[in-house]
Amino acid sequence: MAPLAHLAMYKVCFRVFCGDSAILAGMDAAIDDGVHVLSISLGGPSGAFYNGSLAVATFSAVQKGIFVSCSAGNSGPNSTSLGNEAPWILTVGASTINRRFRTSVLLGNKKLLHGESMYQPKHADHKLRPLIYHVKEGEHSAWCQPNSLDHFDVKGKVVLCDAGKLSTIDKGEIVLNAGGAAIIIANGIVSRESISAQANVIPASYVGYKEGVEIKNYLNSTSSPVATILCGGTVLGLKSDPMMAYFSSRGPNFASPGILKPDIIGPGVDILAAWKESTDNKKGTKETFNVISGTSMSCPHLAGVAALLTSAHSEWSPAAIKSAIMTTASQVNRMGSAIVDQTGLPADVFAIGSGHVYPQKAHDPGLVFDIQPDNYIPYLCGLGYTPKQVQIIVKKNVTCSETIPEAQLNYPSFSVSIKRGERKAFTRMVTNVGPANSSYTVGDVSVPKGVHVEFAVDDFEYAMRFTSVQQTKTLKVMFSRDANDKEKDLYGQGYMTLVSDGGKYTVRTPFSFKFE
Template sequence: LYNAQKQGGTPQQEKGAVKAVQDLYDVVQQGGILIFFYLQKIYPDEWKNFLARIGHDENALHFELFDNPTDILELHFWASNRGQTLARTAAADTQTYVVWVKKPVQDKFFSKSHQDLESWYQTFLPETVADSNEATKPRMVHTYRNVATGFAAKLTAEEVRAMENKEGFVSARPERILPLHTTHSPNFLGLQQGLGAWKGANYGAGVIIGVLDTGIGPDHPSFSDEGVPPPPAKWKGKCDFNGPVCNNKLVGARNFQSGQSTGGPPVDDEGHGTHTSSTAAGNFVKGANAFGVANGTAAGMAPYAHVAMYKVCGEAGCSDADILAAMDTAVEDGVDILSLSLGGASFPFYDDAIAVGAFTAIQKGIFVSCAAGNSGPDYESLSNEAPWILTVGASTIDRSIRATALLGNHGEFDGVSLNQPKDFNSTLLPLVYPGVNGDQSLSLCAPGSLGNVEGKIVLCEGGRGRVAKGEEVKRAGGAAMILANLEAGGYTVLADAHVLPATHVSYAAGLMIKAYINSTATPQATISFKGTVIGDPLAPQVAFFSSRGPSIASPGILKPDIIGPGVSILAAWPVSVDNATLPNPKATFNMVSGTSMSCPHLSGIAALLKSSHPDWSPAAIKSAIMTTAEVNNLGGQPIVDETLKPADIFATGAGHVNPSNAIDPGLIYDINPADYIPYMCGLNYTNEQIQVVTQQTVNCSEVGTIPEAQLNYPSFSIIIGSSDESKSQDYTRKVKNVGPASSTYKLDLNVPHKMGMSVNPEVLTFTKVNQEITFSVEFIAQDGAGKDGVLFDRGYLRWISDKHSVTSPISVIFDT
């Protein structure tokens, strides 16, 4: 379909492609395995890349069951961007379109009621079609008042084409379905009750965190309001739960799913929203655990902050039309932080609903934190790349729920499992590897693939559906499972609630276990469950799934911005995962991994900074987080990735968050929202495209343009091309003193490979608080830069005083 439309194909080719993609859409909706056939045949090159990224063998994938809704959504989303939404409209079906229009010159509609605004938006809709059944259906789904100028409506492709002739129309596109990105972590981050950053920030009291997710379990003790003051007077939000459910902790709860802002209470049927909300701002809950492990006092990053839930996701994913409506309402309600553990592929900012909504949010002083995505370890795999958003990658913490595989040759391989059965006999049992003869479906322990493995320990290869593999082993009579990573997973292991005794081990361990199986006629193994182990010197370590830069939408801005805890995170869950008898039956917890988990960590930390510095802008809070980040692990060595090699800058961004340092950064790099306009002009966006983002009239010929790296960002992303112009680049930065009035900072430079740098001045002397000083930075490529096989490198620019160290990471891409 893409080739037929973009490359001048014949009408017959286009008709055939529409039919093929129409069939594909129907198959995706039914969850059928024929999706693999269609994708393989229609887009063979991209299909192979997709297979490599998710770690599947082409032959085995047909039998692999996706037990996580996010996985099938990822396929659905991938397919939708190849034209399936166009195919749906070929038969004149209506679907939800997001429509952008120009803001009226006189804001009479925007100063009146919501009904007046909707009436004005209605004028853009074509006359209703003759079909009486169609005419009776409500067309308007959402009207946007705060974060966007436009609406979402049920339309056909023909009606959209007719709308294009209306004065004030800018653009329209079908809604996108975006996937979700999913006790000890406060201690790991240095947050302790009664001390330091928590006490200084009053545990985030008075700050309202708006969470866009799958809903919330309101009766969980993590959302008790014990010790939490009432929300500030500015709060205007509502609670859609029946009865007195909301309180000083859970101050708002709305349902925007399926275009219904009053479509019933935002009950969490997935668990994801309850988990992320409690990670950001859950209250203190003693005795938190799952399967009796990871026991301790659970708390979110900002335990006394307020939570407002906006349900935009369900089993079928998250509509960006609903997301934009929720952001629109959250801004009007008065939230201080927006936390979105979801996202799609890379899009230009004017075509990215989250980026559009976030821009108005930061204009109103609202900090926006988003997940970077779970599409690593590939480069250029990020979501949520806009520079006004904090883009958060995922890392490990120093706690593991240890389960050690013991082999008959005395080999020992540490792994993890949330399920720690106390009655598992540690006697050696027969060990089998179903894929020993090269059958990939057997090696993956795909559903229905295994024969009788009664009483045996089964070695399964990883990939998606980790718990489902254990279910297959259990169905076939297996006694236990050793789950070994595929190569892409490296040393990242995840503690899951397995249905049988199991351990998840690294790729390297899997190779050695296979070698042992091949070396003897009677391989044996068992699993020793050791419970909670704290003190991993390699933590934090970048998780293999954490999406990597560089940014596609804006390669001149370093992304991700930061990494934070996102592996095996214990937090609230709406139902029990272990069927244990609990003193408080509602105190149920689960351990989940993903950038969905790292995002709310940073959202809560941003709330602490907002509580400590209520006058700071979103850009100032981001600067404080980034310039104080850690680049070394607990062992004092550079942070590593899933290969145990030093992680590159496109995996870590500025580094790992340090909340205590972020509250007192010394200097900040601030950005006025107006500065993003010449930046977007520099991206060659049209005036109308920028207006979609800013909701104001823009003329790039008047405001001018700046290079991406000229934005007053707390990091540098330099691209050295083949032209002579790119060999020497000059930029300026402005820093504001938020430390002691009398402060002197000296320059410390770490210069990237084959580069020269000069900074002027090299000493910054401040005499008062909030004083600003501008400095210039010149980057000069040396002879041979980019011609020696080095594609990119990192460095830093650091300002050091007697009390503070303020670091700006530098990435250099050699695109010669």
């Protein structure tokens, strides 16, 4: 993302253990070294910020003007599964990219179903072989778990296995050891169509839930099912991307419900990058690369974007950079349709936050929602933290004489809890970072049925007029809910846009609603 950036690496994990003391020491070293951006592909349990080593340490970084990008976590698609929820952190979810390492399943009925695999032998034959699936023998055989295929005739056959319990490479080894020729791994109903390229030891295809159902229907339609795996190599230019990765952790924000999280999504599936050693045990090779999926991959993508913005706009605060990234994000794929999740339906704000990062637009956002480090103090006090608990985070004496509701923080999104018949008002300070003489009006607005939103600015009812760069204006946003609203869902969503005169800039702010 930022090929001319200088990288400093701090090792804080040893095997699978990342101790708090090591993380804090690494961050102290990074801060002392004067880094501009921190990329932290680490996370932990959700909870009060003053109890979280990452939340406390990253606040110290932000106080020094350092931008912090963190992984949202890989516990999706469950709700309230994300970590790193503090508002001074950019919390990053994962999406797919327009590249696939394709392998396809050719069935005996001539149907071709696309999947993925990193293992693609150059001299694999395309011979149709018997296709088997031992679901009737129990879940262990359907999952292809250890010893589950020992009593079956697997030799020379293509084995269908359900995803889960074991890694795809472990399943492949079990099939190989049982004498199988190839393996198909089919997603379950939870992860559905969200797949990624995996390593294996035999020809393989990891397919989505829909494709798995089609293969199982074919198995039931004939007494002699056959199949083969076709290696398609690297396929580029897919138009259905980006899609939401099923594993990407979702909101709502458990630690601070009044702040919408995650903030953004970025590339985190099938990411090709340099690796410290050969992944296939080749000695003396320089081809040390790997392909990995996870929010640990999307987090550094956004850190790279932040590095570019920091270089171009050295006067911007970490919050201003975050605002530029969030308010210019995209909610559509390359075909112009809504970004979908693993179900094939439009992903909601608790999955994508503001949307998918759009670096070119983030460079020139028009307006930003800025937050200075001390502005977080009344927010933290408003969470119910004691002055002593807030002091653990901000490292200074605090009285908590001023508190604000969470949604009152000058954040580039709104997360509002609202009852029937209730009306709530919030303010946002917007800063002009575009042309000196510019004007903005409210553009598109979307809210759930039964919810209403009104706007006002400090000098005009419908327009914000700027005469200089870095000039600020106050925007008042009032949400109300009908007294007889019959909405039965717990959550709703929406958005608003501020559009510049002439239409060059569109500043988008997402809404989430909790209906009490």
